[in-house]
Amino acid sequence: MDRFIPLSIPNFEGNERKYVDDALKQGWVSTGGAYITKLEEQMAEFLHTDNVAACQSGTSALHLSLIEAGVLPGDTVIVPALTFIAAVNPVKYQFANPVFMDCDESLCIDPLKLRSFCEDECEFDGESLIYKESVVKAVVVVHVFGNMADMEAIMDIAGKYHIKVVEDATEALGTCYTDGKYVGKFAGTIGDFGAYSFNGNKIITTGGGGAVTSNKAETVDHLRFLSTQAKTDSHFYVHDEIGYNYRMTNLQAALGVAQMEELPEFIDRKQKNYRQYEKEFEGYPFVKLLSFRKGTLSNKWFYSLEIDRDKVSVPMRDIILALEKKGIQTRAIWGLIHLQKPYVNEDTYRIEKAVYYASSILNIPCSTQITSEEISIVSNEIKRLLEELANV
Numbered sequence: 001m002d003r004f005i006p007l008s009i010p011n012f013e014g015n016e017r018k019y020v021d022d023a024l025k026q027g028w029v030s031t032g033g034a035y036i037t038k039l040e041e042q043m044a045e046f047l048h049t050d051n052v053a054a055c056q057s058g059t060s061a062l063h064l065s066l067i068e069a070g071v072l073p074g075d076t077v078i079v080p081a082l083t084f085i086a087a088v089n090p091v092k093y094q095f096a097n098p099v100f101m102d103c104d105e106s107l108c109i110d111p112l113k114l115r116s117f118c119e120d121e122c123e124f125d126g127e128s129l130i131y132k133e134s135v136v137k138a139v140v141v142v143h144v145f146g147n148m149a150d151m152e153a154i155m156d157i158a159g160k161y162h163i164k165v166v167e168d169a170t171e172a173l174g175t176c177y178t179d180g181k182y183v184g185k186f187a188g189t190i191g192d193f194g195a196y197s198f199n200g201n202k203i204i205t206t207g208g209g210g211a212v213t214s215n216k217a218e219t220v221d222h223l224r225f226l227s228t229q230a231k232t233d234s235h236f237y238v239h240d241e242i243g244y245n246y247r248m249t250n251l252q253a254a255l256g257v258a259q260m261e262e263l264p265e266f267i268d269r270k271q272k273n274y275r276q277y278e279k280e281f282e283g284y285p286f287v288k289l290l291s292f293r294k295g296t297l298s299n300k301w302f303y304s305l306e307i308d309r310d311k312v313s314v315p316m317r318d319i320i321l322a323l324e325k326k327g328i329q330t331r332a333i334w335g336l337i338h339l340q341k342p343y344v345n346e347d348t349y350r351i352e353k354a355v356y357y358a359s360s361i362l363n364i365p366c367s368t369q370i371t372s373e374e375i376s377i378v379s380n381e382i383k384r385l386l387e388e389l390a391n392v
Contacts, residue, residue: 039248056245069192071138076099084334098343117349122161145303151190
């Protein structure tokens with residue numbers, strides 16, 4: 001098999017080597033250096049926010065957010081069932097209790113069920129929302145595959161019940177509202193905190209790495225402080241709080257500065273490639289290419305096919321392995337988090353659609369370097385395979 005079309009790989013077409021070499025020559029390779037500051041400034045400017053702190057990963061950004069949100073042992077945090085497990089694990093880092101919520105058709109957390117959970121399962125004393133004698137401190141909202149969650153509804157609920165909103169925008173850098181109450185606002189800048197990831201498969205990458213922001217600039221300063229071991233006096237190593245080794249390195253940031261220069265071009269390519277996939281699968285009876293929320297401009301990080309399970313009932317694993325043999329890398333969505341071993345005893349709330357989507361979604365190649373010819377190959381191979389596997 002000579003041909004291989006990957007799912008999502010990094011793109012280094014710009015100044016990455018130049019900036020990394022410069023960082024090496026300067027000798028600033030660890031958690032200090034000008035490229036870290038430059039990346040933070042670039043992100044703040046792009047996101048139209050006041051302050052951004054670069055950190056080690058999207059997971060560390062989420063953990064710092066929960067710490068700053070005041071999540072304590074025994075508190076409750078509402079989380080999606082349909083997400084990557086890294087969105088939920090930081091709740092356990094704080095020894096808090098997750099409650100798993102269903103998704104809607106966007107694959108993001110369902111605000112209707114979120115509201116009914118708050119109204120029907122909890123009590124509000126005017127200051128705090130109480131669930132089983134536990135304070136509901138926060139909700140983690142994941143913008144799945146670059147699709148904006150319904151932030152208008154979620155922010156309304158959170159405001160009413162005094163819940164902190166942590167936006168997991170690790171897949172949604174560049175997604176923004178084009179209409180409505182939050183027109184012009186980017187994913188990660190609407191709630192109390194926003195977390196970003198620069199993992200190798202994200203729309204931009206620093207190898208690893210992430211970033212965190214908040215609706216208050218001084219809060220970001222404190223998040224940055226916590227990420228560097230909370231050194232109150234760096235000369236004499238005085239520490240007044242528990243800190244973390246969560247700061248991004250200057251080498252990573254050098255990559256990130258170059259990647260941020262290319263981000264608008266990467267988003268344009270994602271949009272164009274999505275439009276071709278739309279045409280390729282238009283009218284095809286076995287799958288539907290999932291759309292993105294109206295009134296938003298999505299970065300379209302991942303492209304998702306919803307397989308009609310009435311017509312093709314074979315397990316997703318068989319589909320993925322068959323496509324792999326044809327040189328096409330695809331992936332399933334995720335295993336639902338409340339069914340994973342660390343979380344099987346945690347509370348859930350009316351999880352229905354997440355079960356369906358977990359068995360029906362196939363993610364298809366979406367790298368910014370994918371060619372028009374490769375998109376046609378992927379589309380045609382998927383069509384041929386599903387026709388072979390279709391129920392008869």
